[in-house]
Amino acid sequence: MANDKVTIGNVEITSFTDGNLEMDLCDFFPSIPNENWNPYENYLTPEHGVRFNLGSFLIRSDGRTILVDTGMGGKPADAPETPWRELLDNLKAGGVSPEDIDMVVMTHLHRDHVGWNLLSRGGKYEPTFPKAHYWVSAGDWEFFSRPENLDLFDTTRTCVLPLKEMGIMELMDGEHALTSELTTLPTPGHTPGHMSIMVSSQGERGLIMGDAAHNQAQVHETDWCSRADIDHEQTRITRRALMERLEREGIVVASGHFPAPGFGRVVRLEGRRCWQGL
Numbered sequence: 001m002a003n004d005k006v007t008i009g010n011v012e013i014t015s016f017t018d019g020n021l022e023m024d025l026c027d028f029f030p031s032i033p034n035e036n037w038n039p040y041e042n043y044l045t046p047e048h049g050v051r052f053n054l055g056s057f058l059i060r061s062d063g064r065t066i067l068v069d070t071g072m073g074g075k076p077a078d079a080p081e082t083p084w085r086e087l088l089d090n091l092k093a094g095g096v097s098p099e100d101i102d103m104v105v106m107t108h109l110h111r112d113h114v115g116w117n118l119l120s121r122g123g124k125y126e127p128t129f130p131k132a133h134y135w136v137s138a139g140d141w142e143f144f145s146r147p148e149n150l151d152l153f154d155t156t157r158t159c160v161l162p163l164k165e166m167g168i169m170e171l172m173d174g175e176h177a178l179t180s181e182l183t184t185l186p187t188p189g190h191t192p193g194h195m196s197i198m199v200s201s202q203g204e205r206g207l208i209m210g211d212a213a214h215n216q217a218q219v220h221e222t223d224w225c226s227r228a229d230i231d232h233e234q235t236r237i238t239r240r241a242l243m244e245r246l247e248r249e250g251i252v253v254a255s256g257h258f259p260a261p262g263f264g265r266v267v268r269l270e271g272r273r274c275w276q277g278l
C-alpha cells in the first residue's frame with residue numbers, strides 16, 4: 001500500500017479513512033454519457049461505478065494537531081449494516097485519540113465531511129473531539145443554515161448547529177491563516193463556501209483539495225460535474241483554474257475522495273493532464 005503519510009517542509013499530513021462509498025455512474029454523474037468514460041475505465045470499479053474513499057487528513061503544524069473533515073459518522077442504531085464509518089477506529093489504530101485534536105476543519109458542510117463532529121449520548125450531543133474548536137467556512141454556514149436548506153441537508157442540524165450552540169464553532173472566510181503554515185484557499189462551486197487548505201513550509205507546498213474533484217478523470221475533464229456540485233458553472237471555473245495551477249506549480253495534493261491514501265500530483269502525460277499517485 002502507498003504510504004499514508006507525507007511531509008511538506010515541517011508539516012506532517014497523515015491520511016485516515018471512514019471507509020468507502022460506491023455509487024452508480026449515471027446516478028452520480030448523470031450528465032456525462034457512459035462512452036465518455038472509455039479513456040478512464042481504470043478509474044472506475046469493475047461494475048462500472050465510482051468508489052469514493054471517505055478520507056480525512058490529520059495535519060501536524062506549529063505544534064497543533066488538526067483534523068480535516070470527519071467522514072460520514074457513526075451508524076444510527078436503526079441503520080442497516082454499512083461498509084463505512086470507521087474513522088474513530090482508524091484514528092485509534094494510528095495512535096491518535098480524540099483528545100489529541102486541537103482543531104477540526106471542514107472543507108465544506110456536506111454530510112460525508114461532518115459525520116463524526118459530534119456524538120449523541122442519552123439524547124445529548126457531545127463533541128467527539130473534546131478539546132477542539134471546529135472551523136466552518138462563513139459562506140457554507142450562511143448557505144447551509146438557511147431554514148429552507150436545513151431540511152435539504154439534514155446533517156447540518158445534527159452535526160453542525162450544536163457546535164454553534166456549544167460555542168465551539170469558529171468561522172473562516174477568504175484566505176484565513178489556520179496556523180503559520182496552513183491557509184484556507186476558497187474553491188467555491190461544489191458548495192458556496194467550499195475551502196481547500198494550502199500548506200506552505202520550508203519552500204514546499206501541498207494542498208488539501210476537498211471536493212474540488214471526486215474522480216481522477218476530472219483532473220483532465222474539468223467540466224464534468226457531479227450531482228453533488230451545487231453551482232455547476234462556478235465549480236467548472238474553480239476546477240479548471242485549480243488543476244492548471246496544481247500542474248503548473250507541482251503542488252502535492254491530498255484528495256479525500258480519490259483512492260486512499262489520496263496523495264499525488266497533477267502531471268501532463270501525452271497531452272493529457274492526469275493524476276499521478278505518490
Ligand SMILES: [Zn+2]
Nearest residue numbers: 110112113211
Ligand atoms: Zn464529499
